[in-house]
Amino acid sequence: MQLTDNFGRSIDYIRISVTDRCNLRCVYCMPDTMKSGCYQDGKINTDSILTYEEIVRFVDVAATLGIKKIRLTGGEPLVRNSIDELVKGIKEIPGIEELSLTTNGQRLAGMTSALAQSGLDRVNISLDSLRADRYAEITKGGDFDKVMAGIRAAEAAELLPVKLNMVPMVGINDDEIEAFVRFGIQTGCQIRFIELMPTVVNEHLFNKGFIGTDEIKRRIEREFHITPLKLRKHGPARYFSVTDHAEHTNGIIGIISAVTCRFCSQCNRLRLTADGRLRPCLYSNIEVSLFDALRHNASKEELQGLILQAVDLKPERHHITDGTETDTPTASGAPFIMSGVGG
Template identity: 45%
Template sequence: MLSGCPTELYDGHNRRIDYLRISVTDRCNLNCVYCGDGRCDNLPHGAILTYEEITRVAAILAGMGISHIRLTGGEPLVRPKVDVLIGMLRNLPGIEEISMTTNGTLLERWAELLRKSGLNRVNVSVDSLKPERFKEITRGGDLGRVLNGIEAAKIAGLKPVKVNVVVMPGVNDDEITDFARWTIENGANVRFIEQMPFTKNAASVTVADMKTIIETAIGKLEPVYEHGSGPASYFKLPAAKGTIGFIQPVSNCFCDNCNRLRLTADGKLRLCLLDDSELDLKPMLRGDLTDAEIKLALQQAIMKKPARHQLADGIVPEKLMRQIGG
């Protein structure tokens, strides 16, 4: 593998790229309404990258300037021995942080082993604090298991645990204040996410709407600085131990500061979450290309990273969220 001191990686729009999201599987033990459409067309095992192949791509990119890795799915914890992959990635020079986004259903069982393997922190998707509604949104999920997983992650030292809430109009937008109060009563770190319109003309609750709801019902949101490599802006309510983050891909496009790449489970380098242009790395990895040749292909692709998504023009990706990795 290529070695040497990490450098700084830039795309064709002079944006520094230092963040790689890796989808380790397209499979999930839930089927959330905004993520899948009920289809069960999972990739066969031979179609997804091995841990060695994932690590090879990560190593090349780490040598180019990637320093943060986030593991996603599907649900990453349904892939066997994901702790082994974490250990492999942790040993790569230049990688400063490894995190994971999970639905939390298996986290109670995995939390301690994930930390020992080298995982730094987790984000857990929780779109309702009402058990029956949670079950409906996830098409069968158990809220109690997820909450137990969050506590296990805290105990294991995977901190801060962040709770991701996709706000859906007419579905869970009446719980915005409940989640906001959770940051006061529970010390939770909640991030509200505008629902991305994976169908044309889909409605969305904007961050401005969310802020108005919270401040009208509870109190003024004070901006706070929180170190991270993601697009969220953070606030606190008076007397709250936890934070409230907002991610607004729809109402306030943050493409100008996009710092990330995505590696799908089947080996596609995806340059933008909401753009279907991809570089297929799997034939390169399973062929006779050298690391230097793969690095050149990566450099050429990264220079073509789109300036921004085209949601405003009604152009949405063809792939489901679980196929991309979020």
């Protein structure tokens, strides 16, 4: 079965947030004072968060509708215990062709073997600086050496290709764009430059620090030759082959232009939050709640109907640049915080 929305887009990919909790407080993502709604007294609050069994059941039903790709996100997914058990459960579902995970890398090094053995295909690792001191400042205390160890461990476990997500920000880390390209060429990692996206958390930072795709490309082309590269039919990233003029070595980069160049016409995804809200668009206040249905063991047909409802409600495009949906883009009217919706 092929799942198609009202604008002819094939929907085959779901990002699943397993927790809104994170062990870092990156300046563009989470406020210092944010407390997770999924945890109470340091323990998981199962009254408000989907269990692994419920997530697996959701994916099993979604696969019958044509979902083929799953990405596990957070918050930080590796802070939730026994995440390899969820990986194993999802990977065993017929029809799921690709299972990946996005992480900040702080806990990755010690978990790669279990994740790979459970069936995880690859990882994306968030890394916004190659300088240990600057990385700690951006993440409010993150350990740079742990991320580097996680990258090496992911490569050793063949969770490939390892993709590194970097958010350039003027005056904070934009002087490292070329260094990241060089790092990718040297290590074989794919570097993905992601435009800073506005939220209620980072409004001042966005106004001051936003750097668009054209400028990112201009910086790269000062030192490297880039050629468009077609790696995927769908997805937000535009990929390029990069060649180091001096060393005559090659690598791959991706640029995600969420703000300056809408990729909505190619969007193939839904998002499931940790508390069971299915969102057809990251930057829209449209949500379909699956929590009660999953918690009370609804039938396969009822769950299929809720998923189809979310697909039917998927808007043609987001309105980031219009300023019409960035203040309260949740059904409840709660402020938009990226970690709460799976980024």
